[in-house]
Amino acid sequence: MTIETSGSNAATEQAQEVVLFEVHKKIQVRAVSGIFANWRWTLVWFTQLLFYGLPWLNWNGRQSVLFDLVERKFYIFGLIFWPQDVFFLAVLLIISAYALFLFTAVGGRLWCGYACPQTVYTEIFLWIEQKIEGDRNARVKLDAAPMSARKALLRGSRYAAWVAVALWTGFTFVGFFTPIKTLSSELFTLSFGPWETFWVLFYGAFTYAFAGHLREQVCKYMCPYARFQGVMFDPDTLVITYDEERGEPRGTRRKGSDYRTQGKGDCVDCGICVQVCPTGIDIRQGLQYECIGCAACIDACDQVMEKMDYPKGLIRYSTENAIAQHWGWKDIAGHIIRPRVVIYSAILVAITAAWLWGLATKPVLRVDVIRDRATLAREVEGGLIENLYRLQVMNVSEKSQNYVMSVTGLDKIEIAGDSGIEVAAASNKSILVQVRVPPESGKKGSNVIYFDVKSRNDEKVAVHEKATFLMPQ
Amino acid sequence: MQRLLVVLWPSFIVAGVAEGIFFTLIDPRELYLFGEPVHFSTIATYSVGFLVLWAICAASSLLTCFLQRTPGEINGGGCGQRLASLAGH
Ligand code: SF4
Ligand code: SF4
Numbered sequence: 001m002t003i004e005t006s007g008s009n010a011a012t013e014q015a016q017e018v019v020l021f022e023v024h025k026k027i028q029v030r031a032v033s034g035i036f037a038n039w040r041w042t043l044v045w046f047t048q049l050l051f052y053g054l055p056w057l058n059w060n061g062r063q064s065v066l067f068d069l070v071e072r073k074f075y076i077f078g079l080i081f082w083p084q085d086v087f088f089l090a091v092l093l094i095i096s097a098y099a100l101f102l103f104t105a106v107g108g109r110l111w112c113g114y115a116c117p118q119t120v121y122t123e124i125f126l127w128i129e130q131k132i133e134g135d136r137n138a139r140v141k142l143d144a145a146p147m148s149a150r151k152a153l154l155r156g157s158r159y160a161a162w163v164a165v166a167l168w169t170g171f172t173f174v175g176f177f178t179p180i181k182t183l184s185s186e187l188f189t190l191s192f193g194p195w196e197t198f199w200v201l202f203y204g205a206f207t208y209a210f211a212g213h214l215r216e217q218v219c220k221y222m223c224p225y226a227r228f229q230g231v232m233f234d235p236d237t238l239v240i241t242y243d244e245e246r247g248e249p250r251g252t253r254r255k256g257s258d259y260r261t262q263g264k265g266d267c268v269d270c271g272i273c274v275q276v277c278p279t280g281i282d283i284r285q286g287l288q289y290e291c292i293g294c295a296a297c298i299d300a301c302d303q304v305m306e307k308m309d310y311p312k313g314l315i316r317y318s319t320e321n322a323i324a325q326h327w328g329w330k331d332i333a334g335h336i337i338r339p340r341v342v343i344y345s346a347i348l349v350a351i352t353a354a355w356l357w358g359l360a361t362k363p364v365l366r367v368d369v370i371r372d373r374a375t376l377a378r379e380v381e382g383g384l385i386e387n388l389y390r391l392q393v394m395n396v397s398e399k400s401q402n403y404v405m406s407v408t409g410l411d412k413i414e415i416a417g418d419s420g421i422e423v424a425a426a427s428n429k430s431i432l433v434q435v436r437v438p439p440e441s442g443k444k445g446s447n448v449i450y451f452d453v454k455s456r457n458d459e460k461v462a463v464h465e466k467a468t469f470l471m472p473q
Numbered sequence: 474m475q476r477l478l479v480v481l482w483p484s485f486i487v488a489g490v491a492e493g494i495f496f497t498l499i500d501p502r503e504l505y506l507f508g509e510p511v512h513f514s515t516i517a518t519y520s521v522g523f524l525v526l527w528a529i530c531a532a533s534s535l536l537t538c539f540l541q542r543t544p545g546e547i548n549g550g551g552c553g554q555r556l557a558s559l560a561g562h
Contacts, residue, residue, distance in 0.1 A: 070515045072500065086497045178516070195520045222482055 026143070027216060029126060030136040030275040034299025036113075043114045044123050052172050055180040060398060067177050073426070079359070080396060080426050084366065091355050098351065100225070102344040104232040106336055108239045108317075109293030112226070118218050119294065121169075121211035122278065125162055132158045136275060162212050163204075170204030216279040219292050230289070235320040236335040240293055242273075242284045242315045243323065250284070255308055266314050270304055273297035273315060283315060365403070367453045367463040368392035372432070377470045384436040386416070387469050391431050393453060395423035402456040405433070409449035410469060411441040421453070435469065442471045480538055484530030491530070492523045 057064040059077050066075045074081040074089075081088060103110050112119060133139050133154050145151055174196055175183050186192050192200075210218050219226050233239070243266075250267035253259045267284065274282045276296040281288050283297050301315040322332050372388035380386045395401050403421045407413050416434040423429045435449070446468040455461035501518035504511040511518055 069496075069519055083497050083500070193514075193516065195514075195516045198520065222478070224486075 027278070027280040028136050028139050028143070028275075029278050029296075030272065030300075031126075031130055032276040032296045032299045034302060036295035036299050040114050040119070040123060040294065044120050047115060047117075047120055048124075052168070055172060055175040063179055063181075065176065066179060068179075069177050075426075078398070082366075082394065082396065084394075085362070088355065088358065088362075091351065091358075095348065095351055095355060098344060098348045101232055102341065102348055104229055105234070105237060105340050105344055108233070108237050109229060109291070112219065112229075112292040113294040118210060118223070119278075119292065121207055122215050124165060125211040128161045128165070129158055132161065162208055166204040166208035166212075167200065169207045170200040170202070173203040174199050216290070216292075219279065220290055226289070226292075234338075234340060236332075236338055238317050238319055238332070239287050240283060240291060240295055240298060240315065241287065241318045241320075241323055242267075243313070243318075244284070244286075245323075247284065247314050266305070266310050268304060268308060272300045272304060276300040362396065363463070364395070364397040365401070365453065365455065365461050365463055366392075366394040366396060367451065367465050368394075369451050369465045369467045371468065371470075377472045379472070380416075380436065383439065385439050385471060386434050386436045389433045389435060389451075389467060391421075391433055391451070391453075392428060393421055393423055393431065394428040395425065397461075398425050400424045401461075403453050404456055405451060405453045407435055407449055407451055410437050410447055413437045413441065413449060413469075420456075437469065437471075439471065442469060444471050444473055446470055476538060480531055480534040484527055484534045487530045488523060488527035491526050492519070495526070496522065 054065045055063060059075075062075060064075070064077055068075065072083055100111060129139070133142055142151060142154065171183065171187075172180070177199075178196060183192075183196065186196070214222075246265060247267035248265045249263065250269040251259075251262075251264045252269055253262070253264060259265075273284070274280070274297075276299070277283070278294060278296065279290040279292060281290045283291065295317070298315050298317070302312040305312045305314055319327075319332055319335070321327065321335065325331075368391070370390045370392070372390055375388050377385050377387055391405070393403065401423055403423065405415065405419050405421060407415055414436055416436050421429060421431060447470075449467050449469045451463075451465045451467055453463045453465075496519060501511065501515050501522070504518065513521065
């Protein structure tokens with residue numbers, strides 16, 4: 001009995017797997033133009049100018065955005081993040097996540113449709129495909145055609161162009177982590193480091209596979225956001241909707257014919273909305289999890305409506321409630337403010353404010369005091385007891401600074417040698433400090449002392465750090 | 474192919490996060506390997522670190538995948554099928 005169940009289970013699972021593979025046909029996307037396509041292209045340009053351009057931009061004599069892994073410092077224009085600032089980065093991630101929740105609750109999958117790198121690179125790769133192999137019909141034909149010199153040439157040049165974009169993307173990516181100017185000079189002298197080469201190829205290969213081949217499968221099977229986006233949706237969330245009442249029953253007809261008396265709706269059943277859909281779904285079947293909200297079907301359908309002299313918006317941005325209750329834009333806008341949105345916004349504003357406040361008051365000087373473990377206490381000339389400390393002085397400001405250090409907490413405690421420290425802009429210095437005390441000043445064992453490091457030019461830049469001083473038994 | 478993605482992809486994401494956390498807290502120059510300070514360049518340490526983390530996470534994903542399958546499926550291609558066909562399927 002048990003055996004039988006497990007056997008049939010296996011069989012069904014196998015059947016499912018076969019279906020999974022069968023269902024996935026290569027989707028040839030038809031190009032589309034229109035206002036939402038323009039928006040998407042605007043965002044493609046904007047995000048990619050930032051991505052490809054930022055590493056080349058200078059700021060204060062250094063790369064404007066550089067996640068310097070070797071020096072363990074992140075530069076984002078005037079901001080410098082040290083490993084100690086990881087908290088700021090974590091909060092920044094939380095802020096981004098909340099912003100995403102908020103946008104999704106209000107506008108659906110705006111991120112997916114316009115700004116996600118997956119969408120952006122797919123758009124770029126599709127554009128290349130289109131330029132080289134022609135429009136959708138031409139490509140479907142080419143796919144079906146037997147291999148010929150022409151097909152090989154077209155395919156070859158398409159792949160070559162894809163590889164070029166992918167490599168450039170990989171190179172830029174690495175350029176965010178190692179100074180891109182050094183990288184590019186290494187490129188010309190062919191002295192690329194092995195790991196740099198590895199990461200350029202790695203990221204390039206990812207870009208190539210995701211944007212060239214996996215495409216909608218990334219959204220369908222791999223993206224975590226796509227899996228849980230549903231929980232942020234409610235009946236007042238803007239989604240791409242087909243107006244079923246207006247469109248059905250669909251059917252072909254001649255332009256200008258009185259289709260209503262024939263009992264037909266506005267949908268001419270041309271199938272163009274399906275052809276332009278990057279995930280290959282039919283929006284007329286209602287909102288589906290695969291829909292990335294790219295609005296390509298809106299643009300496509302509007303063009304058809306225009307040709308037929310019907311009002312636009314058979315497929316449009318709307319909400320579940322609006323469709324059910326025939327609301328106009330005013331009602332939809334009126335329902336933007338609702339508890340979910342208010343809560344998301346309130347949290348977002350609060351965290352952002354706290355983050356900004358934290359950034360503004362971020363200390364410009366940090367000092368870590370570590371007792372030198374190798375030597376405990378020792379007696380030096382004049383009968384004084386000496387302890388050794390390592391001071392890590394971090395100058396987080398943009399100017400080089402002069403500091404002076406002092407030590408308190410015990411009678412006649414003093415620093416042997418130079419008490420001035422100079423630290424260059426945005427860097428740190430580790431120094432060995434000898435602290436001396438007459439034996440009678442402290443009790444045996446550990447004593448609390450304090451280090452003070454102050455800037456010579458700015459009174460307010462000061463750090464007070466606790467440490468222990470060991471007296472020999 | 475799909476199985477491979479199911480193993481490699483989640484482990485890639487988790488390895489990325491783990492790499493971020495690990496190397497924020499630990500300076501690669503302070504790492505010891507078999508009692509010797511790590512002598513790779515920093516970039517190499519980060520890279521090897523990531524690949525090792527990825528491999529570890531992938532092993533875990535692989536095990537999950539493995540445990541999800543029924544004994545019938547695992548014990549030889551067709552074992553489950555043979556039993557199923559015996560049972561009249
Ligand atoms: S589903 Fe995921 S990968 Fe696809 S567009 Fe949306 S966020 Fe990007
Ligand atoms: S159904 Fe429309 S909006 Fe959704 S993914 Fe397809 S084309 Fe884009």
